[in-house]
Amino acid sequence: MRLYGVGVGPGDPELITLKALKVIKDSDVVVVPYTSSMLTYNAIKDYLKDKEVIRFNLPIRRNREDYKKLSDQISSYDKVAYVTLGDPAFYSSFYRLAEFLEPYEVVPGVTSFSWCSAFHKIPIVLGRENVLISTEYPPTRVDKVIVMKREEKMGTYCGNSYFTVSILKKQLRVLER
Template sequence: MKIVGVGIGPGDPDLLTLRALNVIKSSDVVVVPTSSRRITYNAVKPYLSDKEVIEFQLPVRGERRVYGDLVDSLKSYNNVAYVTLGDPAFYSSLYRLRQYAEIQQVIPGITSFSWCSSLNRIPIALGKERVLITPSPLLESGADTYVYMKGEVEGGIKCGNGYFTVTIKRSTQGV
């Protein structure tokens, strides 16, 4: 069994990379995490006409055995595409599978923060600027750019001189 992690970007089918599209088309089965199923599934749906799709309910914290159960259920397939929103390297469930099976390949996708940067025509960093990507505010880090993901910023973000904020909630295109 060959498992390939496929980042599908922010949820717009037009933003799938060619490599992601080719892996999905050549797979025997596509695994779709159900916590984001509507967005994830809709982004790849145009390419699934003859594919078997397995919905995978992401576990609550600490219940990692379900990844082993998922791997067991995939053993009859040769080519498995495990699709994730954004890029598999950022806050993805893909790497939880490593305890149970080898991930043969990972196809990167467009991250939500790259997508938001592009939508607003604002660079994430220029020159030697430092970037911090975190699920919660850490303003004392000394970074030039902060990207807060997966968390709530209580009361907004206080900015010093020369700084501004762009707040985007649920940046996925498929919503």
């Protein structure tokens, strides 16, 4: 059995990557977290013809037993695509499920902040600027940090959990509107 965490972007079917489509089409079953808006399902429904689909009511903060039950339910399939809006690395329940199933692969998707940047024609970061992506403003607590540096500088940061950050003023003006 192989599990795939598949990011399908911000809800626009045209923003699904080619790799995500291939994994969905090649999978034996597609697991779609169920929400009242059905945004995830609606983004991929045209690619689910003749495909077994499991709609699973799985809020991100559910307990481990719920993920264990789902893992037991899907473990008999050869190839399982667990689809999630955006990218599986951002606020997705995928990694809570992956804890119970090996091996797994992650297919990244377009994030909502990348889509927002493109839609408003505002770059997220340029040149030597820094960026913090946070759920609170002003950010008072940072759990993880991503430092993007040239390859020769990476040894300085490996194994640490901190970020260097600044917020783009232009982007804040858009968000405050």
